[in-house]
Amino acid sequence: MSNHKDLHKLSAAGFLISLGIIYGDIGTSPLYVFKAIVGQRQISETLILGGVSLIFWTLTLQTTLKYVVITLRADNKGEGGIFSLFSLVRRKAKWLIVPAVVGGCALLADGIITPPITISSAIEGLQTYYPHLPTVYVVMAIITALFIIQQFGTSLVGKAFGPIMFVWFTMMGFLGITYIVHDPWVIRSLNPYYAIKLLTSSSSDGAFIILGAVFLCTTGAEALYSDLGHCGKANIRVSWVYVKICLILNYLGQAVWLLQRNGHVMDLNAQNPFYQIMPTWFLIYGIGIATVAAIIASQALISGSFTLIAEAVRLNLWPKVRINYPSEQKGQLYVPSVNWLLWAGCLGVVLIFKHSDKMEAAYGLSITVAMLMTTILVSKFLKRKKVPNYIINTFLAVYLLIEGTFLTGNLHKFLDGGWFTLSIGFILFTVMWTWHTARKIRNRYVKFVEIEDYFDIITELSHDESVPKYASQLVYLTSANFNSEIESKIVYSILQKQPKRADVYWLVHVDVVDEPYKREYEVDHLVPNKLIRIDFKLGFRVEQQINLLFRKVVEDLVKKGEVDITSTYKSLNRHKIVGDFRFVVIEKIFSRSHNLSFIERFIMDYYKQLKKVSLSEERGFGLDLSFVTVEKVPLVLAIPEAIEIHRVN
Template identity: 35%
Template sequence: MGEPVIAVEEQPISTEIQGKSPIHGRLKRADSFDAESPGLKRGSQTHSWGAIFNLAFQSIGVVYGDIGTSPLYVYSSTFASSIQHNDDILGVLAIIIYTLILITLIKYVFIVLQANDNGDGGTFALYSLICRYAKVSLIPNQQAEDRDVSNYRLEPASRSLARASKVKSWLEGSATAKFTLLLMTMLGTSMVIGDGVLTPCISVLSAVGGIKGAASSLTEGRIVSISVAILVCIFLVQRFGTDKVGYSFAPIILVWFLFIGVIGFYNFCKYDPGVIKAFNPKYIIDYFSRNKKDAWISLGGIVLCITGTEAMFADLGHFTVRSIQISMCSVVFPSLILAYTGQASYLRKHNEHVKDTFYKSIPTPLYWPMFVVAVGAAIIASQAMISGTFSIVQQSLAMGCFPRVKVVHTSSKYEGQVFIPEVNYLLMIACVLVTAGFRTTEKIGNAYGIAVVFVMTLTTALVTLVMVMIWKTNIFLILAFVLVLGSVELLYLTSVLYKFTQGGYLPLAFAAFLMTIMSVWSMVHLRKYNYELQHKVPTRNLLDLTTKPEVHRVPGIGLFYSELVEGVPPIFSHYIDNVPAVHKVLVFVSMKWLPIGRVPQDERFLFRRVGPRELGVFRCIVRYGYTDAALVHGEFEAGIVEGLKQYINSEHMWSMGEDGEVVAREFDDKEEVERELREVEKAMSTAVVYLVGQTEVVARSEARWWERVLIDYLYTWLRRNVRQGVEVLRIPNRRMVKVGMTYEL
């Protein structure tokens, strides 16, 4: 794939940088970008039962606030006017029960959570799985070496299941299918971010609105103002991280689930134990027979009982599959069933209280304690989707589909827990505007349902692809998954879209705005990458560039940054023409994000010599997963130098056999190796300079009008208003040299 290398020897690299044995055994060569990664080990992340229960406790405070507070508003949103028939309560309860069982338990807890990407969940995790198995990524940087990373490997399709191979071949051969898959992923990401806006609004407004029962003089404006103040406080504490926030919130939400479960059981026993009949699906049929179109419309309110279910998957990177399953099955699901059943029992005797079902059904002595806990639970409900939004933005950023933002890893104990300041403040502003503008939970609920069901439907489609291609599930089980769960979700989707003009347009407007940003960024990013690929400097010309009479070799190590992982970036030739000086040791550094959650530390660096040995030029591919934290410059420099020394040692120990395999050879040039190692150490002690390419992009002169708008205006505006690459890499300014160049796309 890459250009031929002018090298006396073309040897494999060592990826070990922590004093381990560099290379051993007999290795098959697979070198696509002047680098190879032999001797890799499969990594795994395991937790003790103590850690699992610890994470299960934390997950209660982070993941379930949204779905846990849904009893605040489900019945009032479902019966928008009034209850027409007492048995309608049984019908709605039956739909709630079976929706929770089918969507929350069967689909998410026992199926979707298994479709994680080495412990990471969310729309982009599913997309990354599919990208690793089939070459559907639009950026053509899939090298053979990447498949050797421990977490990258997937079981190939077996001959007995040719269906998986056919689907894979169709995806790889269809540009439309690739583009559609990316658009689906972006849409799912946009809807999750929309959830991160709407969840805090509806949860906090619903909880604070309960104070009207005891203080009727409190106006709607006061309630909105209190809600806005609480929302601002929620976003201000996000910087402390999921770990600390989870420990702080978990006891409150645990008390919440205890309260709603006990009160639900009390109401069930006191008012009408006969609602147990709702477990009979017959009452669902009767409900639709009686109410017809009104029953279908009411699904837009009923679907709110599963709001926040997607957070279990989106937040999975903060916890583990087993911890989520334990907390859901032991605490959350039983409490929700008791809460909805208890409210239904109360409503059977008090139809007129349907607008304030939750607070009216609370026994008087528990009213104020329950109000305080409800406000706390509403705050936690906001946390669930906010942390999920951080996770999915981080994933889309690493996949080149989101403008650069600062990602802060907030926990040294648990991987995947992040905070994104820019996104946090934008969510806060959006929440304040929506709460102040809509003012009531009924209008926000209309918008909320669309965001919830859209994400679930897209997740079903992507998981189906995973089941077909990667899991190679029995076709009858796949059909059952699609027909049963897909049909239920599509029915809900048609219902929530009915309320488009009543606030339902809001999440679609959010999605359109975010998808425009993501599409512009990813499209120009792809064009820029392809431009560099087409205009790269052949490595056979590198010797001519660096040995010109006017080019001087200066002491130190030069780290030349580029996104290109094949050949020499075109900006290097531009640099030589304007700054005729090359460091004694030059390393072309390419930061590469793989479609995988994490890359083990000892597999992070890939090295290769570029040009003759006396030239002192190397290539280093630094591989990250989409949840990995970038190394700070001190650690980075140490890793580069240690890895380079390991590589120099290893390349003299191995050579390429005639059959294309890496084989051991006699170690006959020890003095040469020691001399080169001394040069590297001397260069390191002299200076380490970062040479960073700063490329501007403009539309080519023959470009069409929409391409000019896309590149010259939209992308340029985005690039100027987000963090630059050097800020994300955290390179010290005093050791950085920027090299500017303009690309005509």
Template identity: 30%
Template sequence: MDAALGLGAFSHGTQKETRKHVALLSFQSLGVVYGRISTAPLYVFQMILTEEFISDQTVYEFFSFIFWTLTIISLLKYAFIVLRADDDGEGGPFALYSLLCRHAKVGLLPCDRSADEVMHLDETPEKKSKRDSRARRALQKYKICHYVMLILALFGACMIINDGVFTPAISDVPVPSACAIQIVLFTLQHYGTHKIGFLFAPIITIWLLFISGMGLYNIIHWNPKILYAISPTYMYRFIRNIDRNSWRSLSSILLCIGGSEAMFADLGHFSKKSIKITFASFVCPALILSYAGQSAFISKNWGRRVTDFNHLGKSIPEHARHVFVFLSLFASAVGSQALITASFSIINQCLALGCFPRLKVVHTSEKIHGQVYIPDVNWVLMALSLSVTIGFQSIQRIGYSAAVAVVCGMLVTTCLMSLVIALYWERSLVLSAFFLISFGFIEAMYLSACLWNFHKGAWYLVVLSVLFLTIMLAWHYGTMQKYEFDLQNKVSIEWLTDFGPGLGISRVPGIGFIHTDIISGIPAFFSHFITNLPAFHQVLIFVSFKPLPLPYVSADQRYLIGRVGHKDYKIYRCIVRYGYCDGLGDTNDFEEQIIGSIGEFISLEESDIESLTSPEGRLIAIRTPNEDEKALLSVNSTDSLICPAVSPSKETLAGPSRGIPVKRKKVRFTLPSMSPKMTASARDELQELVDARESGMTYFLGQSHLMVRDGSNILKRMLIAVYVFLDKNSREPPLALDIPHVALVEVGMVYTI
């Protein structure tokens, strides 16, 4: 079982990366991760009002802020500290929250303790050695801390998604052209990070080389002394003479680090080493040269009646300006890619943690599990971004909104990261507080500057944040309430087996698959079904699908099989474990695998004396046997599958009618020839399993109808109403996607919350 933690064909941090692989990922990251921060020179100085340039010393002060903000926030905080806090190769605020949930037990996710024991997520010595500090005990004790952390993580996720809405809209080109560029950009997303990286990386590479080269030219040609502005004394002079207007201009300076959060949020698409090396050795130096060159130009031209002197294009020599126009057009289009892919990563994490409605997630890489594309999210982002472009029609107003999203997302990361330092890395509280105060003070300063421009466009950010937060909180709350209801209303196996023929209960031929989220006891919806329709199948299999924080789970560790009750009942439990990149396959495929795994379990159980007296809950990981050692042999054929059903009931049921055949591919099972390793009782049980399989398969799914108790407050009613709406309009559970309607029984049940 311990091997389950190390499974997978590729996993960040577990497989040593070759130089060739790092170089490849570094090149691709230029087109995906660094598009936003690389195009910031187009509008950072441009968004500062021209009347704020009152002397060449003002330019020195602005450049000093840019240099130190890039160095402290982007390079030190993100590239060298935050990137180390990945969650199995995933980044973003939800990755930090996931680490805290697992290692500090402060999560509010619907999680049964028995599920944690079965999944063996806390078996490694590193995780067992976490000491019970005072801070850990305090966080675990007070429930309010749990809620604050969850809302903080959700808020941070919303800010990254909001940034993914505003960033594509920031452009100097006319509105019709900007809209056309956005449509093309979002249409290309389905090709995946791998292809987009190769397509966009050359553009960003040439762009960075061009603006850094022009920056070096401007430094030499206009004002080499601009490099003196690296001294932090210029920031002190700015703050000493601060007023309302100059303080407001800091919100424009903040945009120079817009996209830094994408370095962490896009981590799942690449690797820590590739992102760190690319930024430290190429992106950051190129940006500093570009800003220094533009500052050198402005310092000598701000008072010479040069119109629009704070635009980057004005600092480009005349003979190279046509190249700049061409490159800036393409770079602006590519600049949004970092936040679009970050939005996909963040929402994929929300889906895994039960905080977002079910959506189709396309894994675009077989090697890197974090490279995902979510079609529905892609088109929603495009629609919202187009609405911003058409509605605002001003780069300043869009930039002010983006600045608020940037700094709020960074503050969330700072808060969660300080907890990770104390609770996961187990460093001193002094170090954790130092991280929080140092970086939090800088980001709070920029947030205060952004709030002066709140009325100029940031109000739309509030609207989007309320929308996304409502969706996330409602889905999380509804999912948690459903899970708790299932745990509280599950029944024991004795309840099911105590029914007998004398009470009118009959067992019909065939196999019944019951899909449930709980891993012990009988789910409430199935007991509800039995109560109203007193019959169940000759063989019952309770199936639970459980994701692991791994890219792949090998076939030898995918299926956990155990019994429910005495072996005469012919009731089994199967937990199917899968990673981020594992496809569940079609119905026939996992049906064949589960039945084959149960056959191996029956064969192995005879030689395991302990299992005969084990209580419910003991499961065995079934390894794939050799062809000559299989307990059941499979033979492919095409036949009509007749799903046995019972009479319809007054309850809300949607299922097959007796005797209705459906043509589909069917795998037949046969027993191997007599083997001395297999006892007679095992062969008899295997033969019963084969006979039941030949009689047909029926799949049971719970169809919940949530209702709020009388007297509940308006907030609870609103959250449940939103959840019900989202549940009706979201993707079906994985098990239901490929099941023929004739073989599906949906059991409707009212959940009173």
């Protein structure tokens, strides 16, 4: 843990790690941005200088100002990302769940198109040497290998990421300089005048298409915030200065190469400006480094998707899925179901679009949506921090205008392929929204009773030797937020559905809190040494291993003499043998739902299907299945109809 904290301080190690983890996506954008801006257009000074100007000011306003300066302030105990941000502001208004879920789904959809476009753009450089190379199969093989290694953890590979990305950025900056020296006056393009000139001289359609292409230069900005927990603010801010300088130098170098071809219409798929500014002897090395950088960019996005899903599960926005922890490194996790879904999605992108220029058409639309959602949530965070209203309103006006313009510029991509990522995002949204809403509908029908009314009868049952003992220690998971109440179904399970005699009854409640790594608990002795309630307060990034956590709490209580868990069977008690523990999980089965509205019925039907593919409650809470009893009880969603029947004898 101390190691992790050290990386948050400004250091050479933290600087390198931030280069390796954070900047893969934004750092590989020079592979395809200028290619997308120029497209099939005739090269002109207005187009090239305006293109560089737009790139520079997009990186400055969007990445530097919005993310590096403003959004990084919204750290949740050192953690970042859209769900961390949502956890900070969700108490402000219930509707904030909408931008959080939409943004999360858009980021996941982006994770499906980033690996194909970055790896394809890098591999297509080989066509300079081998014009007939079937790049589609090479890209598919690399993507498949990348997803196969996820299950083994990437901590070893991760250590190499930083130095490799340092080489990548330094190489890009140096290659840019080798061309800038031929035309140093290209630096005038940083003047916003050229950006405005390009947009005003183009037709409205043309201007929006150019903006859609320019937006590709900032697509990785969301990752800066998402990976805040790995590197810390100071390292991200310092490393971004270096990254931005290298990126701008490379774009300026590409601009010089393009200006040397003023008046031509280039086939930029055959002559990618990124590779054209490399010396011929260096090209094969450059392609190799670009491919590794593209794989690193993809890796960062895959890891980000795993973290996003794990947070969504803990915040009850996603079905419970198996989450593995392949290494000891903090934050390292692997979600098998998401891994193979992403793999299938990435291969789908490669097979549908085949070439990186076609993928460019699909890229950027969903990430614009994610950025707009972050803007809304950040404005609420600034309000919470008591920032003056005029500053918040200015922030909102500026970024809703910038991102709204980019969204409009990207809308033309819908028919060219944007439909693919938006469709994926929409499917993910329906899953998250259904899981969240169905839980609220379900909770409406869970009946709670005053627990105090049952203290005496539970104590009597515990001492009633005419009832066979069910377990020495009997543990129930409860969703009751207050220790004064309990679900009526738990009372029914203890007293009526095969009365369960035990020496001690335990009630365990898990509350997911807004702090990412909080691990706290409270103990309430409702009936001393007979009925005990434990409330766990776990952060939304903490693995819910209730089995282990509960055992640790019981050990502490025994040490302090607050509870005796020695078996009461005479033969075992004499030898001080600990009694057995049994968990009872109550699974609510739906019945009769005709008093729900049509939409609610549809949501509950969809929820039932999702339940079939999700982990059971006991697995989701990490319980040892050999000590678990699952009891199915009906969750009545309607008052039973009054039935009349007449006796005739």
